[in-house]
Amino acid sequence: MSERDHDYEDAGLVAGLEIHQQLDTATKLFCDCPTELREPEESSRRFTRYLHPTRSELGELDDAALEESRVDREFEYLAYDTTCLVEEDEEPPHRLDEEAMETTLEIAQLLDARPVDQANVMRKLVVDGSNTSGFQRSTLIATDGEIETEEGSVRIEDLLLEEESAKRVEETEEGVRYSLDRLGIPLVEIGTSPDIRSPAQAREAAERIGMLLRSTGKVKRGLGTIRQDVNVSIAEGARVEIKGVQSLDDIDDIVRTEVGRQLELVAIRDELAARNAAVDQPEDVTEVFAGTDSGVIGGALSSGGSVMGVRLRGFDGLVGREIAPNRRLGTELSDHAKRHGAGGIFHTDELPAYGVTEGEVADLREAVDAEPEDAVAIVADSGETARTAIGAVADRARAAVAGVPEETRGANEDGTTRYLRPLPGAARMYPETDVPPVKPDRSEVETPELLTEKVGRYEREYDLDRGLAEQVAYGRRMPVFERAVGEGVDPTLAATTLESTVTELRRDGVAIENVSEEQFAGALALARDDDLPTGNVGDLLSALADAPELTAREAVEREDLGGASEDEVREAVREVVERNEEQVHEEGMGAFSGLMGEAMGALGGQADGEAVSAALREEIQKRS
Numbered sequence: 001m002s003e004r005d006h007d008y009e010d011a012g013l014v015a016g017l018e019i020h021q022q023l024d025t026a027t028k029l030f031c032d033c034p035t036e037l038r039e040p041e042e043s044s045r046r047f048t049r050y051l052h053p054t055r056s057e058l059g060e061l062d063d064a065a066l067e068e069s070r071v072d073r074e075f076e077y078l079a080y081d082t083t084c085l086v087e088e089d090e091e092p093p094h095r096l097d098e099e100a101m102e103t104t105l106e107i108a109q110l111l112d113a114r115p116v117d118q119a120n121v122m123r124k125l126v127v128d129g130s131n132t133s134g135f136q137r138s139t140l141i142a143t144d145g146e147i148e149t150e151e152g153s154v155r156i157e158d159l160l161l162e163e164e165s166a167k168r169v170e171e172t173e174e175g176v177r178y179s180l181d182r183l184g185i186p187l188v189e190i191g192t193s194p195d196i197r198s199p200a201q202a203r204e205a206a207e208r209i210g211m212l213l214r215s216t217g218k219v220k221r222g223l224g225t226i227r228q229d230v231n232v233s234i235a236e237g238a239r240v241e242i243k244g245v246q247s248l249d250d251i252d253d254i255v256r257t258e259v260g261r262q263l264e265l266v267a268i269r270d271e272l273a274a275r276n277a278a279v280d281q282p283e284d285v286t287e288v289f290a291g292t293d294s295g296v297i298g299g300a301l302s303s304g305g306s307v308m309g310v311r312l313r314g315f316d317g318l319v320g321r322e323i324a325p326n327r328r329l330g331t332e333l334s335d336h337a338k339r340h341g342a343g344g345i346f347h348t349d350e351l352p353a354y355g356v357t358e359g360e361v362a363d364l365r366e367a368v369d370a371e372p373e374d375a376v377a378i379v380a381d382s383g384e385t386a387r388t389a390i391g392a393v394a395d396r397a398r399a400a401v402a403g404v405p406e407e408t409r410g411a412n413e414d415g416t417t418r419y420l421r422p423l424p425g426a427a428r429m430y431p432e433t434d435v436p437p438v439k440p441d442r443s444e445v446e447t448p449e450l451l452t453e454k455v456g457r458y459e460r461e462y463d464l465d466r467g468l469a470e471q472v473a474y475g476r477r478m479p480v481f482e483r484a485v486g487e488g489v490d491p492t493l494a495a496t497t498l499e500s501t502v503t504e505l506r507r508d509g510v511a512i513e514n515v516s517e518e519q520f521a522g523a524l525a526l527a528r529d530d531d532l533p534t535g536n537v538g539d540l541l542s543a544l545a546d547a548p549e550l551t552a553r554e555a556v557e558r559e560d561l562g563g564a565s566e567d568e569v570r571e572a573v574r575e576v577v578e579r580n581e582e583q584v585h586e587e588g589m590g591a592f593s594g595l596m597g598e599a600m601g602a603l604g605g606q607a608d609g610e611a612v613s614a615a616l617r618e619e620i621q622k623r624s
Contacts, residue, residue, distance in 0.1 A: 006259050008198050012235025015196035015255055016157075017206055020227045021188050021213050022164060022220040025100050028184035029163045030093035030137065030435065031086035035220075038181040040169055043078035047088070049132060050074060073175030075129035077166065080181060087180050089132040092434040096121065096139065096161070100186035101438065103218045104141050104161045105445045107188055110212040111156045113145030115440040119161075121432040129176050130165035131183065137432055138162040138189070141440060147208045151201040155193035162187045185220075188213075194231065199252035199259075202230060206251050214474065215450045221476035222513075230254055237262035237404040241423060245411045253415040257324050261417070262404045264323035269403040275373060277314030279397045282390040285309040285378060288363045294355030296343065300380035307380045308390035311368040312347075312397050315375035320349030324416045329400060330377075335419040336396045337379050342389035347377040454478070462491035471499040480517050484524040493534060494524055501538050505545070514548040515541055522552030530611065536561045566611070572602045573615040577623065584623045592620060 006013075028035055050073075077088075085091035096119075108115055123135040130136075138160050145156030164185040166178035190209055196202045206228055213219050213226070228245040232255055240262070245254055286306045289297050297307060312319065319330045334344040348365070352358045370376050377397070379389045396419075399405040408424070409417040449457075451473045458469035462485065472481050477498045484494040498520065505512050523540050526532035531553075532540060543555045556562050576599045577584055583591045599612050 006256070006263070008259065011259055011263060013197055013255075013259055014194045014233050015202050016194040016231040017190075017192045017196070017202065017209070017251075018229035018231070018241075019188075019190040019206065019209050019213075020162075020229070021190075021210075022225045023100050023103050023186040023188060024218050024220045025097060025103070025186050027097060027099075028087075029097050029100055029161070029186040030095075030184060031084050032094070033082050033084050033087060033184065035185045036082075036181070037167075038080050038082075038179070040078055040179055042080060043179070044081050045079050046076055047079065048074050048076045049129070073129065074172075075175055076172065076177045077132060078169065078177065078179045078181075083180050087132065087183050093137065093432075094435075096435060096438050097186060100161060101141075101440065102445060103186075103216060104159065104188055105440055105442055106216050106218070106448055107190075107213060108142035108145070108159055109442070109445060109447045110215060110450070111142070111145035111147065111159060111190065111209075113142035113156050113159050115142045115442055116140055117439070119438045119440055121435040121437075122429050123432045124429055126165070129178055130168065131163075132166070132180070136163060136165065137435070138429075139438075147205060147212070149201050149204045149208065151198060151204070152195070154195045154201075154205045157191045157193050158189075160189040160191075162189055194233075196255075199255040202255045203248060203252040206248050210248065211451050211474075214478075215454075216448045217479050217482075230258075232258040232262075234259055234262050234266075234404075236266045238406040239423070240404070240406065240417075241408045242417050243408060243410050243420060250411065250415060254411055254417070257415050258417060261324045261327075264321070265329075265400065265404045268318055268321060268323070268329060268400060271318060272314055272401050275314030277312070277401050279394050279401065280311040280313065280368065282308050282310040282387070282394055283368060285364060285367045288360060288367050289356075289380070292355065292360060293357070294360075294380075296346075296354060297356070297380040300382070300386075303382065305380060305382045306386050307378055308386040309364060309368055309376055309378040310390055310394045310397070311370050312375040312377060313371075314373055315397065316373045317349060317375075319347045319375045319377065325414065327416050332400075332419060333377055333393045333396050336392040337389040339419065339421075340389040340392050341385045342379050342381045345377050345379050345389075345393055348375050451478075458491070458495075462495075464491060464495055468495050468499065471495075475499060477502075477517070477520060480520045480524075483521055484528075487521075487525060487528070489524045489528045493527060493537075497524060497527075497537055497541075501541065505538060505542060510542050511545045512541065514545045516548065519544045519548070519552050526552055526556060531562055532556055533561075534609070569603065569611050570615050573599050573612065573619055576602055577616070577619040581623065584620055589617070589620055592616065595620070 025035055027033060086093055105115060119139045119141055121137050121139045124138050126136050127134050140158055141161050142159040143157065146153050147156065164182050164187045166180055166183040169177045169179050192205060196205060228251060230242045230245060230251060231239055232242065233239040240258060242254055242258060245251055284306055289301065289307050292298050320328050322328050330347050330349060337345050346354065346356060348361060351361045364376055368376055377393050379386045379393065381389060406423045408420045410420045411417055454473040455469045458464045458473060459466060472478060472495045475498065481494050481498055485491050502512050523537055527534050527537055540552065540555055540561050543559045544550060544552065547555060576595055580591065580595055596613065596616055599616055603612065
């Protein structure tokens with residue numbers, strides 16, 4: 001059975017979602033710094049930190065944080081001219097941002113969720129370097145919501161307001177480099193109950209939540225501003241949290257592939273049980289590879305490293321078994337080795353290869369007393385890295401004997417997933433003592449108009465066709481459209497500019513993302529006031545993309561895109577009619593179409609068509 005053909009009811013699929021959405025507020029959640037993203041090259045200074053886990057109020061250590069701390073890494077942070085002491089964790093956080101709270105309460109209403117009586121800020125232990133403080137601040141705002149899908153309702157367990165993490169820039173030799181521009185941006189997390197029973201329902205639920213979020217008009221748009229985590233389990237499997245699903249289009253594939261992966265792991269578990277499988281303790285097998293031709297192993301040994309191996313009893317043929325597209329059980333073992341600094345593993349299901357000879361494979365088997373039904377995995381690296389990595393490999397192999405391990409995994413671009421860390425537990429949450437509690441007040445919060453409702457209104461009130469109405473309502477520049485129409489701009493002009501014209505410019509390589517909402521609004525206002533011919537709107541937007549520091553009016557003046565004056569229009573039309581006076585006398589208004597094109601050409605596109613049309617009709621009537 002392929003990964004696309006599972007009987008999800010028979011498999012016992014249970015899934016839930018965690019949607020993380022950045023809010024488009026003026027300032028960050030616990031300080032007054034702006035929420036604009038910066039380029040790493042703009043960084044004005046850097047500093048480093050080492051983070052370590054702390055025990056909860058009950059004296060417990062979170063498993064995920066503990067494993068993270070075993071990897072000794074330095075975290076470097078890029079700071080900017082806008083970075084403050086709160087972001088650097090050198091000053092206590094300020095009060096919870098009121099704008100973020102108000103938007104979160106709007107979202108609660110759209111989810112039909114009930115706000116809590118008192119919102120208490122909590123610290124969530126995170127020691128992967130993504131927070132300078134070693135924890136993320138998170139606040140429960142509402143519970144007990146619900147959305148509808150074609151396959152039934154999906155309950156909303158909780159709605160939280162959190163601070164966004166720092167942006168991961170790159171891996172360094174010492175550890176990880178982060179950028180602080182993103183740290184602290186208000187973020188809502190929406191968690192559903194495990195009510196989802198198919199990949200299609202998971203995608204529909206995510207789409208519904210996304211639509212509700214965008215309906216507020218107060219969320220950030222673009223790559224990285226919304227992330228979906230998916231929790232998946234099957235009857236004989238285990239709960240797996242898949243982090244960082246960037247696109248809605250990937251959710252159903254992620255769920256489908258994870259179900260297939262767990263089914264394969266269950267099948268491997270059953271086969272291992274039939275073979276009475278077990279995992280030995282790792283041991284040093286460096287002597288086997290003295291004088292090896294393998295570049296990887298030889299490189300490790302020449303640097304003073306070692307080769308550690310582990311006998312996997314009853315695993316022969318199963319380490320190389322595919323459990324997801326282009327991923328095998330051996331890939332899972334390798335992920336755990338990489339987690340501890342190794343480059344990966346070799347195993348006997350794939351050897352001889354990579355410069356390892358048949359003789360070395362035979363000697364390796366003999367060194368660990370492997371029988372024909374056994375497999376052997378090895379790690380070649382520096383002494384300490386090799387030892388910790390092979391220990392992690394052995395632990396993951398033991399988990400395979402038990403079945404499907406509970407864990408947190410990361411989403412890959414091809415729809416598969418990779419191991420990240422153990423599932424976090426309650427031990428990583430404890431109260432934030434620096435921020436006072438907040439009593440959510442819904443009394444003045446208005447329920448936003450849904451995007452689905454906007455589409456219908458745009459059709460009725462503005463006479464937009466369905467397709468264009470949907471593009472505008474669901475588009476990232478919907479607030480610009482509403483503002484422009486409210487200020488008297490023709491709805492069709494506003495809609496086609498913000499959707500069709502923008503799409504054409506982007507296809508032509510114009511960096512349209514450089515144009516701000518204020519510049520879009522300014523361009524449309526100029527067209528409304530006949531200070532900019534509608535035919536020049538695209539040229540103006542292109543000019544603004546190249547010079548985002550200019551206002552729309554300044555760009556019109558610099559590029560000479562402004563419209564001809566009323567007197568210039570009349571003069572040009574008069575000259576066209578006089579040149580074609582004989583035709584006008586013979587045809588009257590029948591000459592209008594031909595002369596209209598000539599008049600627009602004479603004005604070089606610098607006049608509004610309606611103004612030219614009116615002047616031309618007037619001149620023809622005088623001579624008819």
